[in-house]
Amino acid sequence: MSSDSFYDWAVEEASPSRIGIRDVAAAAGVSPTTVSHALSGKGRLPDETRQRIASIAEELGYRPNVNARNLVSGKTGLLGIVVSASQETPFGLGDFDYFIQLLSAATGAAVERGRALVVEGVRSGPDAFGTVEVDGAIVVDPVSDDPLIDALDRANVPVVTTGRRDRPPAGGRPECWVDNDHVEATEEILAHLESHGAKKVGLISTAPVTSYTRDAISGYKAWCSLHGQEPMISTVEGPINEGAGFRAAEELLDLADPPDAIYATLDQLALGVLAAARARSLTVPDDLMVAGCTDSQASAWADPPLTAVLLNPEEIGRSAVSTLIDLIEAGDSVPDPVVVPTGIVERESTARLTGPGGVQAAGQAGSSRDSE
Amino acid sequence: MSSDSFYDWAVEEASPSRIGIRDVAAAAGVSPTTVSHALSGKGRLPDETRQRIASIAEELGYRPNVNARNLVSGKTGLLGIVVSASQETPFGLGDFDYFIQLLSAATGAAVERGRALVVEGVRSGPDAFGTVEVDGAIVVDPVSDDPLIDALDRANVPVVTTGRRDRPPAGGRPECWVDNDHVEATEEILAHLESHGAKKVGLISTAPVTSYTRDAISGYKAWCSLHGQEPMISTVEGPINEGAGFRAAEELLDLADPPDAIYATLDQLALGVLAAARARSLTVPDDLMVAGCTDSQASAWADPPLTAVLLNPEEIGRSAVSTLIDLIEAGDSVPDPVVVPTGIVERESTARLTGPGGVQAAGQAGSSRDSE
DNA sequence: GGTTCTAACAAAAACGTTTTTTCATGTCAA
DNA sequence: TTGACATGAAAAAACGTTTTTGTTAGAACC
Missing domain, CATH: 1.10.260.40 (lambda repressor-like DNA-binding domains)
Incomplete structure (x- = not known):
């Protein structure tokens, strides 16, 4: 009666007590x-x-039976997942869809390997979550001075980060991570913008507390120097929302020589850019091309729909779990880092030209590559 | 070495193998x-x-030892939590902060009682999460035609909802829920607006697929009829974000006799209202008072900071877990529904008058009552 | 003065695995 | 022919609880 499969559409044939x-x-x-x-x-x-x-x-x-197995092995069978944060960066994560997708996939992967994933999101202090014993932990988007990461290291809890730490763990502990190649992804989206007619591209990003932000900035700068363009970067402080993107966009558009394309490192910021364009009666994509990092429902439904960099959060979640379990089980050898491929979903917000000459039809559902 | 306390600041005295x-x-x-x-x-x-x-x-x-206990009881020790969704409402939830707070508290409560909480957020189909066996499930903000809820009922999985179902479960199964009193909360925030000088209050809400939306609308209508005001409601369709709130606000402000205060049932919508006010050069709170439901970092940091209804998501999460465990353990008796108290955090966006006459000082941190 | 009952506790079985130990059987070298 | 050794597999122990069944001592009853 209890302990039924979560999606038990076809209730298993009277389940004559589970197969052992x-x-x-x-x-x-x-x-x-x-x-x-x-x-x-x-x-x-x-x-x-x-x-x-x-x-x-x-x-x-x-x-x-997972409990029997864990009983023998002496493990709790619990993996923790936590969004990194620190005093200066109360909440490093800007994207709901991203986190939920990552979490969901990670949960599935964990359960498939006989573990449960427990989430700790808000961390008011060391007391919260104090009694949970985990076999290992996943830290999402580690920020520079998150005290939790040090605490986990000191307690010898195996840790895998999604996104890279800014410095290796103390005491020669192994460093395990799963990440996209954000430098490459940035270069690709910039190439996309350029190939569709962008002359000058501006960047809106958050403070460089996470590796993906640092990577995006360095990728952008490299691209700029390669294309002889002066970098135009607006950095968002405080909470990440559309208002922040709006203000950052205004900053860029108020420049003497404003960009005709903007890439924002988070989808909410990109949505704010759209609002700023609308406020100035700029047509997207003709007057201003806009692209964001991380796809979301809101991006797909925006007016016009937003071109976005796909980060494949499901794959990141699955890989993180798999790497963490490997790390827990293989006491000596350290699992290799995993780089998850990115993609671009092309939508109307960048559909100015398609290839050399020619205008792409303006449809809500743009073509998508690399999306499974 | 493994299975350490998540926050093991003072690593327990050499942990001489756990106390049994x-x-x-x-x-x-x-x-x-x-x-x-x-x-x-x-x-x-x-x-x-x-x-x-x-x-x-x-x-x-x-x-x-949780595993030993579960082994003999034959339970998995896993509780599922899932955000309700349906074909028409792909993602019923509008609020990241709210969900994370609920989730975090629920996780803690579950672990405290020897269970782990596993999350399923995105539900692409019946396959996702198909193999997880849970002792019970929490469904957040159930929407009318979520197929998952029926599936859980049919599989005899104990279910607690946060927010109420629109119809009782089939087959005479017990109905357990945890909820705020949204009718009362709505009346209170409307009273707050009125006491601070609002003459006509408009409502921005999502489609009435969740009980909290239906409650807010009925509370608003009741208040209107009591105050002889014609209801002014703008309903948001599609994804919930600031842009949607912006458009809904424009709709209300374009009325022949526009409101001088707007209450939005989600904080993102309220943020959009602020943007709309700015776009029309309306001063908040003098020309337009704005309040939202559910507090968030973004609301606190908004310009001006937003007055918000506090829903106490932590308490909701804890109560839901506790109710669910009671339901699982007490096979016959059905736990009573739980009503979690609400509050209001007063900030600048409604600080037009304070009491009869007198203007409240405009500070970023408004007074807060009922917030713990 | 035996039987029955109850209170207070202990011993043993059970839960479903994994791990360790043991036991046959063969094969090979001496 | 006899150890020594490898192979394949089973038996037994262990993991840390809960639950079921026993056991003892004293009280109550006739």
Whole structure:
């Protein structure tokens, strides 16, 4: 009656008490020990037996009891995930859709490997969440002086960050991360803007407390120096919302020689840019091209729909979990960093030219590449 | 080395392998059975023994191993939490801060009672999250035709909603919910606006797919009829963001007899109202008073800072978890619904008059009542 | 003075795995 | 032919609880 599958549309056939290792053993005509060894790759068994047992287990839909397993291993089976923050940066994250997608995928990946992911979002102090014992932790978008990260390191809790730390962990501890290549992604979106007719591109970004911001800025600067353009950067302080993007856009558009395209490192900022354009009766994309980083529903529904850099948060979440579990299980070897590919979803906000000459049809759903 | 406390600032004294029930038993000079009975309130023991054992356990810092407990109880120890959605309402939730606060508090409450809370946010289809087995689920802001809720009901998964369903569960299943009194909260914020000099108040709300929206609208209408004011309601369709609030505000302000105060049911909409006021050179609060539902960082930092209705999401999260666990454990009796008190944080956006006559000093941090 | 009852507790079984130990069987070298 | 050793697999122990079943001592009853 309880403990049912979350999406149990077709309620499993009267669920005659769950399949256990003993059932698999009986079906295969071996002992539970052998099943355990076969499935875990331990013990001494011929490969043929291993495969036979594996296929029987598969067929029976055997899923080991997580609690029993954790009981033996002495682990809690809990992984923590937390959005990095610090005194100066109360909340480093600007994007709801991004976080929810990452979280959702990470949850799935964790459960698939027999762990549960517990979230800690607001951190008023060391007391919050004080009693949770986790086998490891994921820190999203680590900011420079987040005290939590040091605390985790000191407590020897395995940590994987999504986005890179600004300095390696103390005490020679391993550094594990999952990230996009934001330098490359920035160069690609800038190339996209240029190929669609942008003459001068401005950048709106947050303070460089996270690696993705630093990467975007350096990618932008590199691109500028390569194209002989003077960098035009407006940095947002305080909370990240459309109003902040609006003000930053005004700053850029008030320049003596204003840009005719703006790339914002967060979708909310880009939405603010659209508002600023509207306030000045600038047509998007003809007078001003706008693109943002991180796609969202709001971007897709904006007027006009926003071109966006796709960061693949699901893949980041899954990889982070997988890396963290590897880190927890392989005590000695350190898992390699993971770089998750990015993409661009092209929408009307940058549809000024398509290729050399020619105007792209203005449709709500732009073409998308690299989106699964 | 693993399984350390998340915030292990003072790393526990070399942690000489965790305190177990046997340690408590030895310290108390009784058997593990007796300790278990004493702490769970089962078995036949004199109260004096119970208390003695409880205090020893407390003193030793005994915390039962969750996995062992779940193993014998046959539960997974997992609670699911999901934001309601449906075909027509892809994402019912408008507020990041609100959700994170609720989630964070709920996580803490769950862990405190030996459960883990797993999140499913994006639901692309029945496959997502398909393999997670939960002992129960929390559905946040249930919308009318969310297929998930029916699926959970059919699978006999205990469900608690935050916000009320629009119709009772099928098959005579118990209905459990945690909610604010949004009708009352709406009346209070309207009274606040009126007492500070508002003559005519407009309402901006989302489509009435959630109970809180329906409550806000009915509270507003009741207040209007009581005050002889014609209701002025602008309903937002599509994604909820500042742009949507902006457009809704324009709609109200373009009326022949426009309001001099606007209450928006989500903070992002209220921020959009501020932008609309600025675009028309209306001074807030003198020309237009603005208030939103749900406080957020962005509201506090807005220009001017926004008066907001406090919904106490932490308390909602904690109560939901607690109610859900009660529901899971008490197979027969159904826990009572919980109504979480609301409050108002008064800030500059409504600081036109303070009481009869007199103008409140314009400071960033307004007074706050009912905020803990 | 035996039986029955109850209070207070302890011993043992169970939960479903993993890990460690043991036990056959064969094979090979001496 | 006899150890020594490898292979394949099973038995047993362990993980830390809760639950079920026993056990003892004393009180109550006839």
